[in-house]
Amino acid sequence: MRLEQALDGVAQRRPDHLALQLASGQRFTYAELVDRSKQLAGVLGDLGVNRGARVAIVSRHDLEAIALFFAVLRCGAIVVWLNDDTRAADTAAVIERAEPVLAVIQQDKFRTLFNTATETSVLTIAELCARPALPNDKVMDMADTDPAVLVFTSGSSGTPKGVCLSHRNIFSVDHAVIEHMPITENDAYMMVVPLHYVHGLMQLTVHLLAGASIHFFDNFLFPKKVVEAIRNTRVSGFSGVPFHFNALISRGGLLDSDLPDLRWVTVTGGKLAADTILQVIDHFPELQFHIAYGQTECAPRATALHPDKVRSKPDSVGSAIPGVTVLLLDDSGQHVSDGEVGEVVIAGDNIMLGYWRDDAATANAIDAQGRLHTGDLGRFDQDGDLFLVGRKSAMIKSAGERIVPEEIERVLTGFDGVTDAVVVGVDDTLLGQRVVAHVQMPDIITTHDEIIKSLRQHLSTQVAMARLPREYHVWEEFPRKTNGKPDRVLLTQAKADN
Numbered sequence: 441m442r443l444e445q446a447l448d449g450v451a452q453r454r455p456d457h458l459a460l461q462l463a464s465g466q467r468f469t470y471a472e473l474v475d476r477s478k479q480l481a482g483v484l485g486d487l488g489v490n491r492g493a494r495v496a497i498v499s500r501h502d503l504e505a506i507a508l509f510f511a512v513l514r515c516g517a518i519v520v521w522l523n524d525d526t527r528a529a530d531t532a533a534v535i536e537r538a539e540p541v542l543a544v545i546q547q548d549k550f551r552t553l554f555n556t557a558t559e560t561s562v563l564t565i566a567e568l569c570a571r572p573a574l575p576n577d578k579v580m581d582m583a584d585t586d587p588a589v590l591v592f593t594s595g596s597s598g599t600p601k602g603v604c605l606s607h608r609n610i611f612s613v614d615h616a617v618i619e620h621m622p623i624t625e626n627d628a629y630m631m632v633v634p635l636h637y638v639h640g641l642m643q644l645t646v647h648l649l650a651g652a653s654i655h656f657f658d659n660f661l662f663p664k665k666v667v668e669a670i671r672n673t674r675v676s677g678f679s680g681v682p683f684h685f686n687a688l689i690s691r692g693g694l695l696d697s698d699l700p701d702l703r704w705v706t707v708t709g710g711k712l713a714a715d716t717i718l719q720v721i722d723h724f725p726e727l728q729f730h731i732a733y734g735q736t737e738c739a740p741r742a743t744a745l746h747p748d749k750v751r752s753k754p755d756s757v758g759s760a761i762p763g764v765t766v767l768l769l770d771d772s773g774q775h776v777s778d779g780e781v782g783e784v785v786i787a788g789d790n791i792m793l794g795y796w797r798d799d800a801a802t803a804n805a806i807d808a809q810g811r812l813h814t815g816d817l818g819r820f821d822q823d824g825d826l827f828l829v830g831r832k833s834a835m836i837k838s839a840g841e842r843i844v845p846e847e848i849e850r851v852l853t854g855f856d857g858v859t860d861a862v863v864v865g866v867d868d869t870l871l872g873q874r875v876v877a878h879v880q881m882p883d884i885i886t887t888h889d890e891i892i893k894s895l896r897q898h899l900s901t902q903v904a905m906a907r908l909p910r911e912y913h914v915w916e917e918f919p920r921k922t923n924g925k926p927d928r929v930l931l932t933q934a935k936a937d938n
Contacts, residue, residue: 442584442607443645444513446614448474450651454625458653460503463669468503470651476504480511481576483568487542487561491516491582494538494590496560498522498553499546500634501656504565506644508544509635513607516582520590520602521636528553530600534592535560537602537796544568584608590796591638591736602796603638609739612789614646616761617741621704621730625651629677630670632657632684633924638740639709643679652677660684663692667699674701681709683924685716686859690882695723704728704747710925711828711846713853714754721751733757733828737805737812739790742766743826755850756825764788766826767811768818776819781829784816817844834928836865838873841906848877848909851902855895857881860918863909864932877909878931880918888914 447470455471468476489495495512497519499505512519520538522531524546531553535543543554543562554562584607592600617623629647631654633640647654655673657666667688670678685707688694705720705727712731721729729750734742743766745758760766768782769775776782791812794802806812817835818828830844837843845863852861860880865873879895892912899908918926919934 441611442513442582442586443588443610443649444477444510446611446649447477447510450625450649454651457625457651458628459648460506460654460656461673462501462503462656463658466503468507473503473507473510473648475575476507477510477514478575478577479573480504480508480568481514482573483571484511484515484517484542485576486571486573489515489517489542491580492587493517493542494520494540496520496522496535496538496540496543496554498524498543498550499565500524501631501658502546502565504569505544505546506635508565508568511576513588514576514580516580516586518587518590518604520592521641522553522592523634523636524550534600534602537592538590584611585793587793589641591636591641593736601798601801603736604793604796605739606793609790609792610642610645611649612763613642613734613739613741613761614649616763616790617642617646617744618650619762620744621728623647623650623652623677627652627677627703628673628675629654629679630657630666630673630675631655632660632666632678632680638736639679639681642740647677660687663687663690663694667692667694667697670702671697671699676701676703677705678702679706679708681924682707682712682860683710683920685712685720689716689719690859695719699724702727704730706730706732706744708732708734708741711755711850711853713859715854716859717750717754731757733826734786734790735812735814735816737792737814738764738786738788739792741790742784742786742788745825749823749825753821753825753827756821756827758826759824760788764790768820768826769813778820778822778824781817781819783832784814784818784826784828785811786814787811834865836863836873836875838865838868838875839871839906843875843907848875848899848903848907851899852877852879852895855879855898857883857885860926862918862926862928862931864928866911866932871910874911875907875909876911876913876932878913878915878918878926880915880926882916884914884916 451470451474459470459473461467588607590602728747731745734740743758765787767785830846848863849861858879862878868874919930
């Protein structure tokens with residue numbers, strides 16, 4: 441099913457139910473959201489937006505921008521939601537790759553991003569909404585295999601690749617998440633992640649297609665206010681990457697709060713320390729804690745760990761969600777045995793159409809059977825639950841040792857006071873690569889030299905001598921990408937002030 445069709449079905453069932461609400465109090469019911477999207481689709485049609493055209497949106501959480509998202513889909517066009525907080529050069533490279541016919545911007549200052557895109561018309565959201573047009577109620581002959589969005593990944597170097605996701609890709613994940621969690625029309629969700637990030641896009645469509653309500657909170661600089669918003673809006677669901685949970689605990693007072701309406705949380709997009717997970721479920725014994733895994737290329741969910749298993753195996757990302765198959769293959773394409781490490785390979789309707797205008801990269805990621813080779817390394821336990829052990833490309837080769845950074849990172853995050861850890865390989869003329877450990881410790885109560893000495897002792901009891909880091913750096917806060925993940929490239933290049 442196409443996404444706009446699924447939204448229309450929800451609006452027909454419960455037109456007056458709250459769909460979206462901003463922190464300012466602005467809101468759309470389902471009927472208002474659908475009506476507004478149809479009106480904007482009429483505007484887009486008058487502007488020449490048609491099937492297959494790309495429309496860029498540069499906006500944070502905004503009701504009109506979300507209505508525009510569905511309006512673009514009604515025209516058979518493709519949404520390119522751009523990060524409004526990235527370097528102009530990076531955005532220009534994405535624009536050159538996507539070639540949008542129209543860019544709709546939240547603030548006029550973003551107009552300069554498109555100065556060199558001579559074929560792109562630029563309008564602010566206010567200018568677009570002010571244009572008169574007849575609502576577009578026309579049912580076009582379009583398929584669910586049509587492209588719906590281009591999501592540009594935050595690649596480690598060079599121009600990010602554009603992941604092309606179809607309506608079917610996104611809908612299949614939405615349907616699976618609604619089924620296995622489950623999420624119902626009685627739920628309300630707190631959205632803190634941006635919509636240019638595929639996690640945010642998925643949470644938007646999941647909750648709208650479930651008929652639930654979404655409350656937005658844009659500013660994560662003040663985690664205490666986020667906790668207050670969760671309490672005051674009485675949402676039943678929240679999700680985020682490890683950064684969000686660490687901030688809510690260390691600076692937001694999450695574990696000192698009473699949140700009786702919160703029914704479930706999901707952590708995805710990285711590894712949250714097991715001790716932190718256990719702290720949360722100990723404080724909220726009725727809370728359903730979900731751990732999920734996937735990539736942008738699989739729209740973006742592939743596995744989830746059932747809340748009943750979280751206490752016994754908080755390091756696992758669980759098993760395949762409905763409609764998805766997860767395999768572990770060795771370098772020759774053969775299945776590995778339980779307990780052995782292999783590359784995570786995913787099959788299902790959630791697998792992307794491909795990388796936008798990049799056949800070589802697509803062929804490298806998707807095999808002849810349509811399966812996505814993720815580049816992640818993992819192993820299954822006896823229950824069939826997946827444990828990730830690292831990235832093939834991130835593996836460090838030092839003095840003849842093949843070292844998986846995540847194995848050391850897990851030990852580091854078990855050290856008291858460490859809220860995050862990143863281990864990288866830095867070029868070294870003698871070793872090939874030397875292992876460098878970066879730890880985040882927001883509340884440093886001793887000198888860096890003393891911390892590093894203690895970290896060395898902590899690691900030496902659990903990590904082989906040949907794999908121990910040769911260098912340590914202590915940070916109060918890591919540099920991070922816009923999706924909240926530590927910026928491994930900057931950490932590889934930079935040193936903290938010791």
